[in-house]
Amino acid sequence: MGTLSEISKQIIAGDASSVPSLTQKAISEGLPARDILQEGLIGGMSVIGAKFKAHEIFLPDVLMAARAMQAGMDKLKPLLIKEDVPSLGKVVLGTVRGDLHDIGKNLVSIMLKGAGFEVIDLGNDVSPENFIDTALENDAPVVAMSALLTTTMPVMGEVTDLIRQRGLDKKLKTIVGGAPLSNDAARDMGANAYAYDAASAVDRIRELLSGG
Amino acid sequence: MRPQLRFLDNDLIEKIVGEARVILKELGVTLHNDRVLSMLSDHGARIDKGTKQVYFTDSVIDSALSTVPNSFKLYDVLGNETHDFCSGKVHFTPGSAAINVLDFESGKARPPVTNDYVSYVKLVNQLEHIASQSTALIPSDVHQGMSDSYRLYLSLLLGEKPTVTGAFTIAGFDVMRDLQLAVRGDVDELRERPLTVFSCCPTAPLKWSDVTSQNAIDCAELSIPVELISMPLSGFVAPVTLVGTLIQHTAETLSGVVILQLANPGTPVLYGGSPAIFDVRYETTPMGAVETMMVDCAYAEIGRYLGMPTQAYIGLSDAKQLDAQAGLESSMGATLAALTGINNVSGPGMLDFESCTSLEKLVVDNEICGMTLRMLEGIHPKEDFPSISRFQELLSEKHLLISEHTRRYLREEHYFPGKAIDRAQRSRWLEEGGLTLGERANQEVRRLVKAYEPSRLQDSAKEELQNRMESEARRLGMDRLPETRIE
Incomplete structure (x- = not known):
């Protein structure tokens, strides 16, 4: 499994402890910040959003995933600024x-x-x-x-x-x-x-x- | 502690049972089946052959009560245990044998056909809180002579859950026995892992028909569990008082226990019934009347006192549509039944004095059952003592949504109903179509019928079921069975 898929997977699992190191790993592998953001972090959150809407998971699961996402973002932010990747808004x-x-x-x-x-x-x-x-x-x-x-x-x-x-x-x-x-x-x-x-x-x- | 409801204290139960014994000994019951009459006579009961009256003795009653099991289990078509009818365990099963189905599109009740039954089985197979099937609808597109066995055939062929059923004739039982043998393979396996519960209904007041008493002993012979369905009507063919109704119910049910235990000691029995008050304004038998439900709960207390698992037709409604009355009567009944600890609660899906099944109502009732079963779990501490650290966490984090404690216990502390129960904000509800309860339930019926996956019963057993049913159809002059949509 690629690092970005693994980031998504751990975000879906709500594991805030592993996402920062995986994000760092993706950065070390030279992956573009935009891809780490879109395919890794936001990719995982999109799955979470769909599951939440379908009532397959509940608010605590979403918040756990969001916390994991935030932990990854903290690692990625300097690179996003450096590579001039705009935020969603x-x-x-x-x-x-x-x-x-x-x-x-x-x-x-x-x-x-x-x-x-x-x-x-x-x-x-x-x-x-x-x-x-x-x-x-x-x-x-x-x-x-x-x-x-x-x-x-x-x-x-x-x-x-x-x-x-x-x-x-x-x-x-x-x-x-x-x-x-x-x-x-x-x-x-x-x-x-x-x-x-x-x-x-x-x-x-x-x-x-x-x-x- | 488990929440529990009681209407009767033990003194009153003793008095009711004592009176019922006096009725059985001094007035007896009328029994139109010579084989059963002889059997009772052989065991010391006094028989009047001319009037078909049988007078019980304390000894024959005591003997029956000493052999009737205080619990038994049911198994699905695959042989897995699904039911343990023992102290206080509650299982829900759809109300049984409706002559109509409520057509959602037209809003009208009409005679059901094969495909209604097929949709029903597909649905029940997937409803989490409905533990068994019942032969809930009587398809009108087959010969009347096979309308009992044909329901069981479809249930065994398409569904996996065990089935609460009943035969309409003496010959009908033989076919239904053979269908069960097609699934289980042989009699020993059927005895070992019961697949069905048969309803046997005395006639009020204090009568047993030829068919019902024969069905009872036929079941007993194969150790097929029987639910005894006494149906006194308070103020009409039973005393108007609830205690009087209970005395009659006890007498009729005890007579059934005796018949079954003499025929085969140890036959599993559910101490059941379908009593009702008689509404003297409309000449109807309201199942949703609070007094009907009180009698149900009270006789279940008596059944448990006498050492038997219990059953009741409760948690159903007399409404003609899936409306507020349907919800209130069904949920009141389900709640009372669960709090009483009635082991097999027959009701979900049923409207109109047990005569009309609604698939949409079955979906709603499944959620009522889910809530009821959650309630039965009661309130228990789960890492709640001492509590100060939790409140420290709350005050510092400002919420406990992602607290480990929340995540550990959320799903067992809070029951999440399905799509029928609306808990959305008004705006979201509007955005999602502003659907009524019935419309949401209908969407769910369609979704589940489509999502059905065929029964995992082995193909050879399915073929055997088909062969036996087709042969019965041919015997009755039908060239073939109706087409079924089993995609």
Whole structure:
């Protein structure tokens, strides 16, 4: 079995201890960083994603795989930068102002990182300005917002309004999620996408970045 | 501890059994089979040949109770053990012998045909929590004279799980015996590894027909397990009180135990039944009535007290569609039956007073059974004491999703139902089509029927089954058996 297949296999098994050394082995073998990322790390996560959707495995298995993926990424990152391999995309993520609930947001962060995205996690109680400024400073095309409370949900609308007021709606896409949200609520507040869970957040962000 | 439900204390059980003995001794039962009457007479029971009445004695009852096994096992067509009918172990089996199938497309009940039965067997073969087949549907496209054996034939040919069944005639039993011998090879092997349970039903009040009593002793002769299905109807052909109904049920069932044990001591018996209250508004026998379920659970307590494994027709519904009533009656019954520890629970798939099987309901009921069996596992500590390190981990990691403890116990602590039970967020549910329970279950029926893999029974046995069934069909004037879609 090739090293990249072995990396995939160990990611599927959720073995965070072996993936870094296998990634190092692939680097030592002179394999391009892009191939290690796509065929090894993301390859394994794609299998995990499909199995999770089919209910063959559950969230803990996905998180274990994501942790293994992250461990490999830590080894690979310097080479990705050196070889100028772009990340799948940057996402600015946070729970909106007035809301301290971050469990769901943290899950989204893990899933996004596991899928190969770069995540700038602003934590909770994040102001609209902070979301937008951070995205601009880091050249991140996606702002992902979470809220648990119906009382804090309107802050998401403030962010989308502010993006429009500042003429950034071509440059910045928004995605929202959290217990009180729905497709209709997301549309009403002018968000570009809505995700009902962490796994679907990854799919929706992928669609946003591909112009879907 | 295992969760357990009781309706009767031992004093009340003793009183009920005592009354049943008095009924059997003083009023007796009417029994329309001369061979069985002679057998009972030979063992000291008093017989009135003119009225076909048999009066039992304490000694004949005690003797039967001393030989009836307190447990027995069932085996699939391949000879693997599947059932251990012993203290408190619960197995689910589909409700039996429906004259209609609920057609999902039209929403109408119609007489089933061969291919309905084939789909049913394919489905049951793959439903995890349905431990056995039953001959659940009566195909209408074969000669009536073979409608009992033909069901068993299809079950043995296509399915692997053991089968709960019954003969409709005395001759029907002979064919059904031969079909079992085709699978097992010989009588000794059939005795060693029972493949079926036969239902034998006394007629309320206190009667045994010629056919049923003959079927009973024919089963006994081959040590084929029998479930005794007494069917008192409270307020109609049984006392209106639940205790009165239980006295009658006990008397009728004990009379069956005596017949079986005299015919062949040690014959495996399930102390079963299908009693019901009589709904005097609609003149119906509601299986979903709470009192029906209470009587089921209570007679099972009596059966266990008398030292026998138990059975009941419970966990089914009187609804005509797969609707909320179907769910509530089925799950209430399944839950009560499991908490009582009824060993063979006959119900899944059944609607409309045991007259209509729905494949979609069978899929839903499989999940109800899964939840029920999880409940029976109870609550037990699993590395929970001391707990402080776990909470330290929770506080530092902020969640326990990937904790070793979670990963070790997730699948045994939490039961994950299949596709019928909806636990998705509303948005996901909408995205996936916003399907109703029935639609989801129907998708699952289609998927499983397609995913069916043929039984691993050896080809020679399958050929033998076919030969025996075809010969019976020819005897009854049918040129050939109906075509079956067995891809």
